[in-house]
Amino acid sequence: MNESNKIRVRFAPSPTGYLHIGGARTCLFNWLQARAQGGAFVLRIEDTDQARSKKEFLDEILESLTWLGLNWDELYFQSQRFEVYRNYATRLLDEGKAYKAEDGSGAVLLKMPQKNVRIDDMIHGPIQFDAGLIKDQVLIKSDQSPTYNFACVVDDAEMKITHIIRGDDHISNTPKQLVIYEALGFATPRFAHIPMILGKEGGRMSKRAGATAITEYRRMGFLPDALVNYLMLLGWSPGNNQEIISLRDAVPKFDVKNANKTAATFDMDKLLWINGQYIRGRQPEPLLEEAVPFLRERGLADDNFDRNFLLSVLKLFRERATTLQELAQAMEPFLAKEVVYDPAAKEKFLSQDLTREFSLLRQRFGDLADFAAPRIEEVFRAAAAELGVTTKHLIHPLRVALSGKTVGPGMFELIETLGKDRTLERIRRAMEVFKT
């Protein structure tokens, strides 16, 4: 394939805020299109607004993209290209297509022609505008920095961008840009305006309508591939009723021209479900690596921790958590030095005196040489029979004694994971509760 035939797409965030859900999805579609077509994916930082652009936002955007696995092939900064924009503006001035503001501010404006402009959108089909209805556009501001529409067109042309994939909130910018392309004599790229992601109440996603920053989802314990999977499903479908799909598997199936026209509402429930699917699908070791920061936050995984113990506790909850945050939270009672009884659980199951039952269990568990779930269950059932009580009668109080909670993993695997020492110690502690 000839180099010049390869498509080139770009994602052009502005470092005046964090990377949010909508931006990440736009980036994802660009990335997928580039990879699907074997083209190049350009990242262009639109930092022309000197006052609002911040290094911390830039770092955050780059970090989020990396975390999501959306790698770029080329990186540009508009702040380093002001010279280029001014040169093109001068050319338009010389050709009489642009003029200087009459207020003497030094701004340069483009004359809008009286004509119809037409977008041939890859998703929407033809869209017509009357350019005569649009007022003359500022190209260079009085501080000599370029406006968005001007820098965008100059760069897309100079960087040989062939397909512009962006949110459909940009549709009304497109006729303005098309006029600039024409004035400059540049060939126009193809446009694909993808639908926006709306918040729960309709309208743009906002902090009110839920989390928007990608870093926030990371902090909540979402897995990057799960988030990417969910974002892919907003406005696109891999077909065959498939819902769980990796970035890798999506690449050969993706084509932006098959994207939807309809805006999608962000649904946290479905994201949570997908995240749970990914957590359950992870091998224990890599999952532990990803969970460590969340455990550390709770003071639960310092360097003294027994890694094998961490892993076995994690396996107990892999099926039960929908986020890493939840996973860490569920693991806490088993990793903490002391059990913290849930007040309601304690009230319900540790208020009657089970000293006789617990001491027998403690003795039988203590005698066990093979401390594995099947053997534990055996001696437990034997003890219950000997005491003349149902297993239910013992299991619930025992669960509270060992975990502080009424809900959790199966009793016998829980005991095996805890190990003999911890189990005996926790039963002993529960018996002290009976005395008070």
Place this chain on the structure above:
RNA sequence: GUCCCCAUCGUCUAGUCUGGUCCAGGACACGAGCUUUUCAAGCUUGCGACACCGGUUCAAAUCCGGUUGGGGACGCCA
């Protein structure tokens, strides 16, 4: 106010281009059941939509027009 976009279950979507195979399929959520020592997970199952009106056609979710509803843009922000 002007311009633009959109319209299938509550939500994400398949189907729309190339009208019949769709009394509309899948997923999330929700309800019921199974499993069971609890909670999850898993499995089975139920509920649930072509916005409305008109036209074209033997036939329309699919094509056309209008209405209504929702969204977006109208910055020397990006």
